[in-house]
Amino acid sequence: MSREKILAAVAKNKPTSTPLPQIQNFGNQYADLAEQFRSVLTTIGGEVVRVKDWEEIRAYIQTHFVGFRIITTIGELSDMAQNSWLQSDPHSLNNVGLAVLQGQFAVAENGSMWVTEAEMGQRAAPFIAESLALVVKISEIVPKMHDAYARIGSADYGFGAFIAGPSKTADIEQSLVLGAHGPKSMVAFLID
Amino acid sequence: MTINHATAAEKFNKDFDRTTWHDETLWWVRQKRDRAAFSIPEWEKLRDTASQIKHNVLSNLDTYLVEFEKNAQKNGITVHWAADAHEHNEIILSILKKQGVTQIVKSKSMLTEECHLNPYLAENGVEVVDTDLGERIVQLADEPPSHIVLPCIHWKKEEIGVLFHKHLGTPEGCADPTLLTHAARENLREKFLTRRVAITGVNFAVAETGEFVVCTNEGNADMGAHLADVHIACMGIEKIIPQRVHLGVFLRLLARSATGQPITTYSSHFAKPRAGQEMHIVLVDNGRTTQLGREEFRNSLKCIRCGACMNTCPVYRRSGGHSYHNAVAGPIGSILAPNLDMTKNADLPFASTLCGSCSNVCPVKINIHEQLYEWRQVLTKSGHSPTAKTLGMKAMAAVLSNPSVYRLSGKMGRLALANVPFVVNNSLNPWYKQREMPEPPKESFGEWYKKNRG
Amino acid sequence: MKVGLFIPCYVDQFYPKVGIATLQLLEKFGCQVSYPSKQTCCGQPMANSGYEHLTHDCNRLFINNFAEYDYIVSPSGSCVLHIKEHLHAPESETQNEGKATHIRKRIYELTEFLTDILKVENLEARFPFRVGLHQSCHGQRGLHLSQMSELVATPFSKPEQLLNMVKDVELVKLSRKDECCGFGGTFCVAEEAVSSRMGIDRIDDHVKNGTQVLTGGDMSCLMHLEGVIRRRKLPIKVMHIAEILTATE
Ligand code: SF4
Numbered sequence: 004m005s006r007e008k009i010l011a012a013v014a015k016n017k018p019t020s021t022p023l024p025q026i027q028n029f030g031n032q033y034a035d036l037a038e039q040f041r042s043v044l045t046t047i048g049g050e051v052v053r054v055k056d057w058e059e060i061r062a063y064i065q066t067h068f069v070g071f072r073i074i075t076t077i078g079e080l081s082d083m084a085q086n087s088w089l090q091s092d093p094h095s096l097n098n099v100g101l102a103v104l105q106g107q108f109a110v111a112e113n114g115s116m117w118v119t120e121a122e123m124g125q126r127a128a129p130f131i132a133e134s135l136a137l138v139v140k141i142s143e144i145v146p147k148m149h150d151a152y153a154r155i156g157s158a159d160y161g162f163g164a165f166i167a168g169p170s171k172t173a174d175i176e177q178s179l180v181l182g183a184h185g186p187k188s189m190v191a192f193l194i195d
Numbered sequence: 196m197t198i199n200h201a202t203a204a205e206k207f208n209k210d211f212d213r214t215t216w217h218d219e220t221l222w223w224v225r226q227k228r229d230r231a232a233f234s235i236p237e238w239e240k241l242r243d244t245a246s247q248i249k250h251n252v253l254s255n256l257d258t259y260l261v262e263f264e265k266n267a268q269k270n271g272i273t274v275h276w277a278a279d280a281h282e283h284n285e286i287i288l289s290i291l292k293k294q295g296v297t298q299i300v301k302s303k304s305m306l307t308e309e310c311h312l313n314p315y316l317a318e319n320g321v322e323v324v325d326t327d328l329g330e331r332i333v334q335l336a337d338e339p340p341s342h343i344v345l346p347c348i349h350w351k352k353e354e355i356g357v358l359f360h361k362h363l364g365t366p367e368g369c370a371d372p373t374l375l376t377h378a379a380r381e382n383l384r385e386k387f388l389t390r391r392v393a394i395t396g397v398n399f400a401v402a403e404t405g406e407f408v409v410c411t412n413e414g415n416a417d418m419g420a421h422l423a424d425v426h427i428a429c430m431g432i433e434k435i436i437p438q439r440v441h442l443g444v445f446l447r448l449l450a451r452s453a454t455g456q457p458i459t460t461y462s463s464h465f466a467k468p469r470a471g472q473e474m475h476i477v478l479v480d481n482g483r484t485t486q487l488g489r490e491e492f493r494n495s496l497k498c499i500r501c502g503a504c505m506n507t508c509p510v511y512r513r514s515g516g517h518s519y520h521n522a523v524a525g526p527i528g529s530i531l532a533p534n535l536d537m538t539k540n541a542d543l544p545f546a547s548t549l550c551g552s553c554s555n556v557c558p559v560k561i562n563i564h565e566q567l568y569e570w571r572q573v574l575t576k577s578g579h580s581p582t583a584k585t586l587g588m589k590a591m592a593a594v595l596s597n598p599s600v601y602r603l604s605g606k607m608g609r610l611a612l613a614n615v616p617f618v619v620n621n622s623l624n625p626w627y628k629q630r631e632m633p634e635p636p637k638e639s640f641g642e643w644y645k646k647n648r649g
Numbered sequence: 650m651k652v653g654l655f656i657p658c659y660v661d662q663f664y665p666k667v668g669i670a671t672l673q674l675l676e677k678f679g680c681q682v683s684y685p686s687k688q689t690c691c692g693q694p695m696a697n698s699g700y701e702h703l704t705h706d707c708n709r710l711f712i713n714n715f716a717e718y719d720y721i722v723s724p725s726g727s728c729v730l731h732i733k734e735h736l737h738a739p740e741s742e743t744q745n746e747g748k749a750t751h752i753r754k755r756i757y758e759l760t761e762f763l764t765d766i767l768k769v770e771n772l773e774a775r776f777p778f779r780v781g782l783h784q785s786c787h788g789q790r791g792l793h794l795s796q797m798s799e800l801v802a803t804p805f806s807k808p809e810q811l812l813n814m815v816k817d818v819e820l821v822k823l824s825r826k827d828e829c830c831g832f833g834g835t836f837c838v839a840e841e842a843v844s845s846r847m848g849i850d851r852i853d854d855h856v857k858n859g860t861q862v863l864t865g866g867d868m869s870c871l872m873h874l875e876g877v878i879r880r881r882k883l884p885i886k887v888m889h890i891a892e893i894l895t896a897t898e
Contacts, residue, residue: 006276009432009480013257016488020254024247026440029237043457093422094388112235112447113457126469127421130414130461148443148458155439157404161467165446167458170414174329174345175372176352177220183328184380184387185414185461205842214846222825229798238801507799509829513846546840548833548847549697551790555799568697575699588700595658595695596706598687625838629845630876633663640661640668644684648672 028153031146036111037193040144044114048181049168050190053141060138060192064101068134071100076124077138093127102132102186106166108143109191110151115167116191117151119160126162130170135186137166141193197520197539200546204514217349218512224345225506227455228556235447245444246560249497252435253487259402259435260478266405267476270467275477280310283479287312287394287427288319290475294425296321296392300383302409302416303327304396305343305500306429306479308522312394323394324386326415328379335362341516343523344453344502349515383415393419397430397476398499399445403438406466407476410449410459417463425473428465432478433496445499448558452501486534491569495530497559504553504563510546519543526553530566533574541579544570602641652680653718655756657728658690660868667868670891671724671759677895678767680722685714693731697834705739708749712738716748720766721756724891726788726866729758733792758792759891760866764807770814776896777817781860781885782808783851783874784827785867794866798827808866808890815893821860828854832873848877855885862886864893 033039041051054060057079064073064083074096075084080103088096104123106116116137120126129135145151151165170185181187208214232238252259264274277283283306291299299316301307301323313323313334325334329346333339335358340346347355356370365378395416400407407428409416420426436445442462450456468474487493505511505525516524521532521540526547532540544567553563574580594600626632638646652675656668668684675682691711692704711732715721723729733753738745763769784806788794795806812818831837831847838844852874855863863878863885865871875887 004276005278005282005480008278009276009478009484010257010260012480012484013260013432013487016484016493017256018250018254018487018490018493021247021250023251023437024244026244026444027237027240029240032236047456047460097384097388110458115458115462120469125421127418130417130421148447149440152440152443157439159466160464161469163464163466164417165458165462166460168460170412170460172328172376172413173454174327174332174347175350175355175375177223177345177348178352178372180373180376182380183376183413183415184326184383184418201840201842204840208842208846215850218850232801235801509831509847510840510843513843513850545699545836546843548786548829548831548836548844550786550829550833552786552797552799552829555790555797571697571699572701576702580699584698585700588695588698588703592695592700592703592706595690595692596710598689598710601658601689625841626876628841629880630848630873631879632876633872635663636665638665640656640665641684641686643665643669644672645686648684649686 026149028149029147033111033146036144036146037141039111040109040114043112044168044191047114047168048171048179048189049114050188051193052190053193055195060194064103064136068101071133072098073101073103074099074124074128074132075103076122077103077105089124093125093131096125096127096131099132101134101136102128103136103138104129106137106139108145108151108154109139110148110165111144112147113167115165117155117163117165119163121160129164129166130185132186135166135169135189136192137189138192138194141195199542200514200518201542203518203520204546207515207518208513214513217515220348221506221512224454228452228503228506231451231455231457235451241444241448242558242560245448245558246497248436248441248444249559252433252437253493253496256432256435256487259437260432262402263400263405263435266403268405270405272405272468272474272476275475277477277479277481279481283310283429283477283481284312284315286477288316288321290425290427291321291392294392298322298390299392299394300324300326300386300390300419300423301394302396302411302419303330304394304429305522306396306431307394308339310479310481324383324390326383326386326419327411327413328376331379331383332358339517339522341524342502342505343500349517387418387422391423392425392427393423394427394429395420397428397434398449399442400430400435401439401442402435404466406464408442409463409465410461412460414461417461420465421469425475426468427475427477429477429479432480432483449499449501452503452556452558482535486531489534492530492534492566494561495527495566497561498527499559501558503556503558507552507556509550509552510548514546519546526563526567527561530563530570533570537574537577537579541574544574650680650719652682653715653721654682654684655688655715655721655723655728656684657723657725657868659872660724663872664868664889667724667889667891670889670895671722673895674759674763674891675722678769688714691728691731692735693728694834696731696735701735708736709739709742711736712745712748712752715752719755720762721752722759722762723756724759724866724889725868726758726785726792726794727869729756730787730791732756758788758794758866760808760811761792761794764810769811772811772814772894774814774894774896775816776893776898779819779821779859779861780812780893781821781823781855781858781863782812783830783863783865783870785865785870786829788866789827811890811894815896818893821855821858823854823858825854830870830874832870837873844873845877848873852877852883852885856883860885862888862893864888864890866890
């Protein structure tokens with residue numbers, strides 16, 4: 004059996020054990036987390052909109068996404084979106100224009116937001132939609148990835164992702180193109 | 196027959212302007228990496244930490260593998276073990292056969308390149324579509340990737356335009372990156388929607404939780420995995436990390452080192468299959484345990500495949516990835532490849548000036564250039580050097596270890612010495628192709644010293 | 650202090666001026682310098698080509714020549730690095746390993762010897778030209794003579810520190826301040842195409858930024874770059890840093 008063969012070879016060939024290092028936190032070098040988050044996410048192709056309440060988000064969506072098929076898992080916005088997509092075959096999401104999902108928290112150093120299957124509704128949702136909107140409370144921005152994993156802790160999820168901006172590629176001569184396979188645009192709503 | 200690096204590099208360099216372009220494109224990526232690294236004051240400490248974590252992994256790899264397996268199984272993932280490339284390919288084929296599937300999508304996985312999965316599956320009647328844009332481009336061109344992160348960095352947009360016109364029907368003469376990318380998007384979207392099995396690579400697998408993380412910018416791994424009935428993830432056994440918190444260290448380093456981005460667009464954590472889905476993971480050895488046993492070279496297994504060592508390598512930039520005739524090119528490829536096949540890859544550790552820039556950018560602090568030096572010794576001692584070179588070196592050693600012979604050969608004309616230290620082959624001395632030799636002075640320093648201070 | 654002068658083989662044979670300038674510099678700062686006449690080479694050309702096992706005789710010779718000195722100084726970062734990393738007594742002569750260790754610890758590249766051991770602060774030299782410094786990889790990344798552009802760390806440069814003491818030197822700013830020149834020992838012939846191309850690109854950077862005199866601490870890199878300059882008939886002069894530090898133009 005290859006399993007035993009591999010494990011035996013590892014046991015035979017591995018070096019003497021060295022301890023794991025302490026994982027330092029390295030503190031917070033950013034004076035304004037929301038501003039740091041905004042500036043990073045903007046430079047990697049995302050958009051950041053600060054809003055006071057759900058009404059503002061609605062208004063934004065109503066002006067920017069007219070005529071799109073919208074899906075969401077957020078109760079406050081459920082009337083804007085289609086129902087019953089949660090149980091449908093993920094392939095049927097192919098024509099979704101906008102997915103509006105809650106992010107658990109955001110990371111200032113890299114402009115990413117943590118979203119798990121629970122907020123996604125369907126795993127394909129944030130990837131297959133033409134545009135993605137993530138809503139994160141402004142109080143839920145952590146400085147760095149070390150803080151992010153401290154927040155996640157030993158949470159149990161089937162799938163989770165840090166998402167930082169729209170899908171993109173620079174495979175053709177290093178020119179940045181948004182919308183490689185996933186969303187062509189991404190907006191982060193920072194809500195009070 | 197594989198063409199050796201020097202010959203392939205010479206061919207590459209025939210096109211002067213293209214070499215300039217290739218060099219400058221990659222140097223641009225290196226500069227982006229620098230800006231990203233310099234925005235993190237604790238960068239060097241992060242590299243230290245990452246390197247130490249990886250050392251701990253190597254020293255407990257068997258324990259972590261078993262722990263990962265247990266937790267992944269608990270999560271509902273099927274775990275397979277493959278001793279070599281062939282077994283890896285067979286495992287995948289058997290899963291596909293069980294599903295009755297002959298068409299699949301695959302996102303970037305250097306391991307499947309290393310195992311030559313695509314040709315194997317093609318022989319067995321399975322069509323693989325690579326979905327990473329760069330990989331799709333080289334696949335349409337029937338070439339391997341030339342870079343582990345930027346697979347088609349050697350292609351110009353006009354050439355991609357021609358390729359896409361032929362295969363995807365884009366307008367003739369179209370070389371606009373946005374239009375070309377979106378044409379590929381349309382074409383591949385159809386594949387994502389119709390293929391039932393998706394293969395992805397793995398960037399990190401967490402022993403403690405049984406989850407694995409896949410990083411992409413395009414979202415192609417996710418599009419494949421979340422739409423497919425079966426998700427197969429392939430990983431080298433060295434991709435294990437002990438705990439979830441360690442992802443915090445590696446995800447800070449990976450994209451910054453690779454492309455200068457603060458993080459990839461998607462860092463997807465796959466812990467359990469979605470309802471109704473099958474999820475497989477294939478753990479592959481393929482020479483890794485052998486490398487683990489080579490004391491001087493085992494650190495190469497720390498590699499997180501960021502590609503930074505290639506972008507900074509002045510030789511890689513001026514010879515192109517294909518000149519390394521190995522799935523992983525560049526400095527890291529040159530220390531991994533001889534482990535797989537010393538005869539075929541004996542040239543690679545010599546395709547370097549040992550400048551050391553690679554070791555400095557490496558986020559896990561692999562002593563790449565020192566390993567290149569060590570491989571040279573190992574290859575020479577195990578008889579993988581050309582006889583002429585060995586004879587030349589022996590002659591050189593004889594002159595240099597005997598002061599009077601050395602003085603004499605100096606006197607007999609300084610140029611006679613030109614074939615000693617650096618120029619082994621005197622008859623067709625390549626030095627002169629593009630360079631002059633220094634003018635010989637009237638007297639050597641030794642002679643001057645004797646007259647003036649002796 | 651007793652200083653043993655190590656002049657690498659190709660400097661001895663092709664660039665005696667560099668040896669002379671080095672000697673003059675060391676004497677100027679009060680060192681008691683001797684040049685052991687039986688020296689040849691550090692053994693690097695063999696070792697870097699994968700023949701470290703053929704360097705035993707060179708090593709023996711090196712140990713015999715230099716063991717008695719307080720310091721060993723050489724105008725070549727590359728050779729110094731090789732000795733520092735690889736000089737050992739041949740296996741049959743382990744009684745000499747102590748001497749080898751002494752040499753490994755006490756061997757210095759010229760510029761670091763001037764800044765760190767002699768703590769030179771004033772050179773009384775003058776050189777009114779635009780000078781482009783080539784950072785040799787073995788000196789820089791190997792011996793840490795200056796900060797490396799890849800590392801997130803405070804910049805410094807020992808050779809620049811010295812050049813700044815020379816009156817009227819104008820240091821040229823390069824677009825790639827520490828890219829390898831492509832010499833690389835036998836690499837320069839084994840991989841002739843890439844080696845030459847790297848040399849051409851380095852020179853191009855100097856031409857674009859207005860270098861009149863190209864300098865550095867490693868004559869091997871400079872020999873390669875000079876070879877490119879002369880073949881292309883470019884108006885750049887090549888001098889070892891020791892020659893500039895002793896200039897009185
Ligand atoms: S060796 Fe280091 S720099 Fe090179 S790809 Fe691997 S991790 Fe990146």
